[in-house]
Amino acid sequence: MPTVRHAVLDLLRDLRMTTVFGNPGSTELPLFLDFPSDFRYVLGLQESVVIAMADGHAQATRNAAFVNLHSAAGVGHAMGNIFTAHKNRTPMVITAGQQARSILPFDPFLFSREATELPKPYVKWSIEPARAEDVPAAIARGYHLAMLPPRGPVLISVPADDWARPCDPLPSRTVATTVRPDAAVMAQIGQALDAAQRPAFVVGGAADRDQALPALVALAERHRARVFTAPMAGRCGFPEGHPLFAGFLPAMRERIVQLLAGHDVVFAVGAPAFTYHVEGFGAHLPAGARLLQLIDDPHTAAWTPEGTVAVGSLLPGLQDLLDRPARPDRPSPPRREPAPRAEPTSPMSVAFLMQTLAEVRPAGAVVVEEAPSARPVMQRHLPMPGADSFYTMDSGGLGWGLPASVGVALGRPGTRVIALVGDGSAMYGIQALWSAAQLRLPLTVVIVNNGRYAALQEFAPSFGFDRGAELPGTALPALDFCALARGHGLDGVRITEAGALAEGLRQALADPAPRLVEVVVA
Structure with a gap:
């Protein structure tokens, strides 16, 4: 046996x-x-x-x-x-x-x-x-x-x-992993979308997980819906250069209501409605707006505070909506204002770093991000093109991004992977550099070095601190990421001047072996 x-x-x-x-x-x-x-x-x-x-x-x-x-x-x-x-x-x-x-x-x-x-x-x-x-x-x-x-x-x-005990072999078997949402509930959602005057979609990472982005784009184009990325979404929910893309919702109740104002139907696709980070008060939606939701998680569906919710896999649900007769055309919503161009400064701004990375990244490159304080700036200056182009963590815990980029590079052989990681985050999983070096992965690690746990500085006013107050336990002086890279077996370069950034990134992105670029920002 x-x-x-x-x-x-x-x-x-x-x-x-x-x-x-x-x-x-x-x-x-x-x-x-x-x-x-x-x-x-x-x-x-x-x-x-x-x-x-x-x-x-x-x-x-x-x-x-x-x-x-x-x-x-x-x-x-x-x-x-x-x-x-x-x-x-x-x-x-x-x-x-x-x-x-x-x-x-x-x-x-x-x-x-x-x-x-x-x-x-x-x-x-x-x-x-x-x-x-x-x-x-x-x-x-x-x-x-x-x-x-x-x-x-x-x-x-x-x-x-x-492990050494005798055992019968297991028979091979297949278990279906797609769950079709209830047709009657999807019909209600379809009718509400058809009747809407100014619909908005709020899209989470489940859309990309379920390979549903092409269907989602087609549905948004049919309904001329503005499309927002849900708070704390872990993947690219919609092509960020698309004319219907409206931006990112923050994890704050009042700001979500403000940004969705003017929409009479809000369709949450593969996302909670909504994820909050700080305490908020009042309504979850603008006055008069109706909430619809398609989600693969029954627990999330159960706590959704209002509206019509369909539970099931996103792709078949979106296909059901696309199979409905097309409604009469409605005008397209206004396009999102482009981000102002970032100019070179000394020290460099995070916006200039993200803008430059957007300009030099190879076609098809994947970004794995864990730089919480830089994320809002990244969302304006480093747009993601769509399916399988972006990964981050949904949890808010640190120490995921750098090793996760190694796993993504292993799972996508031949694809250039860019790990965009804050200096504080990097230290939670710095050992991943050794794995990247041993595996000789096409991985470019970009360390956003602002010398502190900057996200805490941003949240401090929400907890009673004066804006700009010095917080205990947040400064990170004297970290040398190039030395850490060499100690783990890969090359590193430190860039402090804006004029050297584009060429430094190009060289690292062209290297078939992993390389680290430490960028000192304001």
Whole structure:
């Protein structure tokens, strides 16, 4: 009979999951005995880095990533980015080592006391199988749960001695992952859109996850709807150079109401209605506006405060709306005002950096961003072209962006990936530079160095601080990212003058190997 290890490896082949992300400890070693040559092991130097690399790879390939973590301490290190994977709706099968079953009654060293409880509530399902023979079936079940909408991570705790136990092979099977929304509710949404005078769409990252952007563009063009990106969206929800694109909604209730003023129907597509970051008051929508929503997450649908909500996969829902007879034409809304051109200054502005990067980035390049204080400026000066062009984290937690860019580059071979990362964010996952160097990925890391946790400076007035007040614990002096790059095995350059920026970026973007560009900004 084959062993549990053989059965699991065969299952992973069948599921196209032959890349394993991990940072192994003693209880994980039995999985790697006679590790097959058709599998690839991607080592991360810290467990949170491992999860973020897997997250980027899963998003880029649209298939669950397979992760192997150490037991309690390793899962604990990984929890920050497990939370981010949960918020990103990233499918991921996490296996975590556990001590041998025979010594579990004696509280052995390196065991996880409550292995299934530790990752909750940020996994869709967690289990330590009752028998070794049940491990392959548990991993298969976890995969299908991870891939079903709303997607997300799962965790299976595997005792170290399970891998060598005899086990029957698993039969191959297929589980559908598309859920068609209720036709009657979609008809209500279609009728409301047809009757609208001034519709607006608010689009979240689920549209790109569900490969629904072409259908969404067609629907927006049919209805001449202005299209906003939802607050905290983790992917490009709509081509940002399109005439109907209206900009980005902030995570503030009153500002959302102001920006949506004048619209009589608001259609939230693959996005909560709405994500808020600071306390707000009053209505969620402008007076007289009606809310419609198409979302793949029933929990989000349940707390949506008003309106008509359809639950299901976005692509079939949008296709149902496109299959309706076209309504009489309505006039196009006014175009979004272009951003004013940023001029070179000393020190450089973030706007000049983003504008220059937009001008020199290669066609087809992908941006992975984690520079929270620079994001509003990026949204004005570095437009994203559409599907699969942009990734960021939905969670607000730091330490995802740099390792996630490694995973995206692995999942999109031959594609230039640009990691746009703040100086504070970079230090949460700086070990990812080593993985990028070892894998020789076409990755350009752009560090936006403003010498502080600048996002906190921006939020301080909301909590009673005077604008511009010096905050404790926010300054980041004396970080040398070029030295950190060299120490991890890749070249780096520091740019402080605006005149050197374009050429420095061009050289880094043309390098087939990973390279870091540290840009000092005001």
